[in-house]
Amino acid sequence: NAGVTQTPKFQVLKTGQSMTLQCAQDMNHEYMSWYRQDPGMGLRLIHYSVGAGITDQGEVPNGYNVSRSTTEDFPLRLLSAAPSQTSVYFCASSRQGYNSPLHFGNGTRLTVT
Amino acid sequence: DAKTTQPPSMDCAEGRAANLPCNHSTISGNEYVYWYRQIHSQGPQYIIHGLKNNETNEMASLIITEDRKSSTLILPHATLRDTAVYYCIVRGYGGATNKLIFGTGTLLAVQP
Numbered sequence: 001n002a003g004v005t006q007t008p009k010f011q012v013l014k015t016g017q018s019m020t021l022q023c024a025q026d027m028n029h030e031y032m033s034w035y036r037q038d039p040g041m042g043l044r045l046i047h048y049s050v051g052a053g054i055t056d057q058g059e060v061p062n063g064y065n066v067s068r069s070t071t072e073d074f075p076l077r078l079l080s081a082a083p084s085q086t087s088v089y090f091c092a093s094s095r096q097g098y099n100s101p102l103h104f105g106n107g108t109r110l111t112v113t
Numbered sequence: 114d115a116k117t118t119q120p121p122s123m124d125c126a127e128g129r130a131a132n133l134p135c136n137h138s139t140i141s142g143n144e145y146v147y148w149y150r151q152i153h154s155q156g157p158q159y160i161i162h163g164l165k166n167n168e169t170n171e172m173a174s175l176i177i178t179e180d181r182k183s184s185t186l187i188l189p190h191a192t193l194r195d196t197a198v199y200y201c202i203v204r205g206y207g208g209a210t211n212k213l214i215f216g217t218g219t220l221l222a223v224q225p
Contacts, residue, residue, distance in 0.1 A: 004156075033213065042200070042217035043157070050211055058212060090156055098145045098206045102213070104156030 006105035023091030032074040135201030
């Protein structure tokens with residue numbers, strides 16, 4: 001049972017570099033989302049998607065791009081990394097609807113120097 | 114944007130019941146109340162959810178007030194492994210209700 005898979009687990013970037021955080025789920029979930037979590041803080045929503053081809057902004061979308069070309073994948077792109085984007089990133093998915101718990105991945109720990 | 118408010122921290126003695134409150138005074142009729150917890154820096158884990166009736170599963174019980182403006186998560190016999198941050202969120206269907214805001218949660222410290 002793979003569930004929600006995030007890669008990589010750890011990443012170090014230099015300021016200005018770009019990278020893509022991968023998120024894949026094998027549960028045929030329509031809803032997917034990205035959160036970031038800074039030390040001592042809660043989860044903040046970056047972007048979310050309710051299906052292939054549909055994305056929307058969360059609380060803190062600046063500096064991040066997303067796309068949803070398939071149901072299974074929801075990559076998060078950092079076009080020009082900044083130290084302020086040092087964080088732990090979590091991807092989550094669920095069936096669409098109010099009676100559907102979120103399933104979370106194990107996170108990607110990103111450091112931007 | 115957060116639609117729920119929770120106390121930042123609580124303590125509980127091991128073996129006793131832990132009662133974690135959540136206020137969601139602006140909840141609308143078709144929104145469910147969900148509880149998750151996060152241990153250390155792991156991905157959050159689903160605990161329980163409900164609409165208006167009290168719910169119980171193998172992990173916890175959820176008590177929702179009759180007016181649905183608040184709820185309480187009950188861990189009946191807390192153990193040291195229940196030390197975690199607990200999040201309460203509401204979720205509806207469609208539109209802005211897809212924007213699931215977690216807030217900062219309640220840090221529950223179970224004391225030996």
